[in-house]
Amino acid sequence: MAAKSGFTRPRQRSEDSTAPPIPSAVLYVANCGPAVGVTDSDVLAAFSAFGEVAGVHAADDSGARVLVRFHEPAAAEIAMAALNGRPCDRLAGRVLHIRYSVPVKPKARTGCSLPVAVAASELGVPGIYMVEEFVTAAEEQELLAAVDTRPWKSLAKRRVQHYGYEFLYETRNVDSKQFLGELPAFVSTVLQKIISFPGVKKCNTKLVDQLTVNEYPCGVGLSPHIDTHSAFEEMIFSLSLAGPCIMEFRKYPKGSWRAPGVVNGADEDSSEESEYIRKAIFLPPRSMLLMSGEGRYAWHHYIPHHKIDDVRGQVIKRNSRRVSFTFRKVRKGPCQCEYKQFCDSHSKTS
Numbered sequence: 366m367a368a369k370s371g372f373t374r375p376r377q378r379s380e381d382s383t384a385p386p387i388p389s390a391v392l393y394v395a396n397c398g399p400a401v402g403v404t405d406s407d408v409l410a411a412f413s414a415f416g417e418v419a420g421v422h423a424a425d426d427s428g429a430r431v432l433v434r435f436h437e438p439a440a441a442e443i444a445m446a447a448l449n450g451r452p453c454d455r456l457a458g459r460v461l462h463i464r465y466s467v468p469v470k471p472k473a474r475t476g477c478s479l480p481v482a483v484a485a486s487e488l489g490v491p492g493i494y495m496v497e498e499f500v501t502a503a504e505e506q507e508l509l510a511a512v513d514t515r516p517w518k519s520l521a522k523r524r525v526q527h528y529g530y531e532f533l534y535e536t537r538n539v540d541s542k543q544f545l546g547e548l549p550a551f552v553s554t555v556l557q558k559i560i561s562f563p564g565v566k567k568c569n570t571k572l573v574d575q576l577t578v579n580e581y582p583c584g585v586g587l588s589p590h591i592d593t594h595s596a597f598e599e600m601i602f603s604l605s606l607a608g609p610c611i612m613e614f615r616k617y618p619k620g621s622w623r624a625p626g627v628v629n630g631a632d633e634d635s636s637e638e639s640e641y642i643r644k645a646i647f648l649p650p651r652s653m654l655l656m657s658g659e660g661r662y663a664w665h666h667y668i669p670h671h672k673i674d675d676v677r678g679q680v681i682k683r684n685s686r687r688v689s690f691t692f693r694k695v696r697k698g699p700c701q702c703e704y705k706q707f708c709d710s711h712s713k714t715s
C-alpha cells in the first residue's frame with residue numbers, strides 16, 4: 366500500500382537531531398485504521414476539516430497506520446499542528462501520532478535472486494528448524510475447517526484470529542492480564558506434536574499459550590519484523606497450511622530494537638539500513654517452522670508479497686490463500702536474552 370501510494374513512514378529522527386521535520390502534503394498517521402476501528406471515511410471526515418484531502422491509504426499491513434494525502438502541504442501542516450498527540454474530537458477522542466511522510470525510495474536492484482533453502486540445515490540461520498509434513502492432509506483440512514467456522518478480524522491486507530491472548534498490532538504486544546482462555550481443542554494434536562519438535566527446549570510449564578491464525582490472500586506477505594522480545598518467550602512455532610510461501614530472514618549488522626510500531630511491522634520499503642544479510646527458506650503447506658535463539662531474537666522474518674516464488678529455478682505459484690497458525694508463549698517478566706540491541710526489555714531497563 367505504501368508503495369502504491371508512493372509515500373511511506375519517515376525515517377526515525379535521532380534524539381539529538383535539531384533539524385525540524387520537512388513538511389509534506391502527505392501525513393503518516395499512527396494509531397489510526399481499520400484494526401483500531403477507524404474507517405477510511407472516518408479519517409477523511411476528520412482530516413477534511415483542515416483542507417482538501419486527495420486520498421487515504423493504508424501505510425502498511427498493520428491496519429493501524431494510514432497515509433493522509435492533502436492537495437496542499439499547508440493543509441497538512443495545519444492538520445499536524447491541530448491533531449498530533451492530541452485527542453481528535455471527530456475520532457471519538459482518539460490520540461493520533463502524526464509525522465510528515467516521505468516518498469518511497471526506488472529499490473536497489475541486486476541483479477541476482479536469493480537462493481532459497483528447502484531445509485533449515487541449508488538456511489544458515491541459527492535457531493531455525495523446519496519439519497515438512499508436520500500435519501497430515503486430513504489434519505490440515507480439519508484445522509482449516511475449524512478456523513473457517515470462527516470469526517475473522519480483517520486487517521488491511523489479511524485476516525487474523527487470536528486465541529489465548531489478543532495480539533495488539535498498535536503496540537506489537539499482548540495484554541498479558543487479559544487471558545482469553547485455553548487454546549482451542551482443535552489444535553490439541555498440534556500441541557502434542559510440538560513437544561518433540563527438533564530444537565525444542567524442555568519446559569516445565571506450557572510450551573505455548575497464544576495462537577495467531579493469519580490468512581494471507583495470494584500475493585500478500587508479511588512485513589519484516591522481530592516478534593517483540595518483551596511480549597513472547599524464545600520459541601515461536603509457525604504452521605503453514607493451504608498454500609506455500611517463502612520466508613526471508615534478514616540480519617541488520619547495526620540493527621537495534623526500536624519502539625513497536627516504528628520498525629517492527631514496518632513496510633518493506635522503509636528499511637533504514639540498506640546493508641543486511643538475507644537468507645530464505647521455502648515453507649510448503651503442512652510444514653512447521655520453529656524460530657528460536659538467534660533466529661528468533663536477532664533476525665527479522667519476512668514473507669515477500671509475491672504471487673509466484675522462484676525456488677531454485679522452479680516457479681512455485683502461491684495458492685489462493687495461505688493460512689498460518691503461529692504459536693507463542695506470552696512472557697510474564699522482562700526478556701533476559703543476550704541480543705540486547707534487538708531487545709525492548711533491555712532498552713527499558715538500561
Ligand SMILES: O=C(O)CCC(=O)C(=O)O
Binds near residue numbers: 579587689
Ligand atoms: O505466517 C507466518 O508464518 C508468520 C506469522 C508471523 O510472523 C506473525 O504473525 O508475526
